Amino acid sequence: MEMRRLTVAEVHAQKVAELGLDSSALDLTSTEAIAGALRRMASVLCPCAGSTLVRGAVRPLRGLVEDLEVFKGMVVETLEAMIAHGDILEQLDVEANSGQGASTLLYAAPASFVARESGSVILLGVTHDQLSALPDEIAERVEYVRHFRRLSPLPGEDLREELGQFGLVQVSYDRWLKAPRPETPDQHLSGVNRLLEAAQPSRDVPGLLILDPERPVRYYHGRWIEVQSQSGRFVGRRDQAYGAMLWSYVQLCNGNPERLIDFPVAGSRWRGCDEAWRLQMAIDAQRGYPQRLKVRSGPRDTCVIEFFSPVPMWARRRLDAVGEPVSCSGCLFAYKLPQAECAEEVRFIHDKLWLEELPEV
16 A cells, blocks of 8 residues: 655644644644643643643644744743633642742643533533543534633533533632632732731842833833842842742842742732732832723624733633633733623723723824
């Protein structure tokens, strides 16, 4: 029997189809396919470090993508989105050597779902040893939008009951969202300041960067600066011996660290970056220069909400539940939502993160 070598395009189509996706519309570099590959890798490799999962998804595509480093960046970005969404869980490695600094491991979340009032569901987690826990006739109806999956009911169909019969666990909206309790910026900042004031005096902090509250809130990356002669309290990041930089809150006097706490604080259920980003939002709001969002009209009865700074994982989960990420220039990221959902989401973001809407020009 004569063997035929597959073209790159044919390999893409075959592997995309194996992930349960539309090979006529997607290839292996699409976010949907990357997310599918990461779920498959997670079912085999987890618990593991994030770098291990990234390598598992990138290495098989040597020779199948034009720029492997660019593709790796896409995989890292997609993995971060999946962690925020809840497909993959990030937890501290309790068995790690404490002398080497904090480290995290990734775990595949169990196959589960979150139900919405409309009757549709958001699918979460990873199924071991198979592509989907759902039968083919239901799996074919799953809508893949970037890194998340959504399923709408047929007339008269109760997806909660039906998915439960197939072994998927229902997760309540509040538990999945993991949003903090309502509070004002002053209340939030006061609570974190008490923790800082109770911290032991700090010594030299290597590799410290801080978020400059004086710089424009609409350019997040430009707000990060090296410490010079600043005095005050700042959200920061610092080096550690092993692993990624730690998120911190530091008190400086003429550029010298006096006290410091790291995020996440003890007993927190949020990631360090989530706590740091929300703290900076409280700082900006208290100073009278709150972080901003922009709302504009989208196509066919939709709106687009544009963000200029990162938001915590629990806020991204809510946005994923009601809309979808879209490419947008001039902002850090954006979501497209049904117009009917827009006002409620803007109100939620204002109440929880203290962002103010930019006035229409």
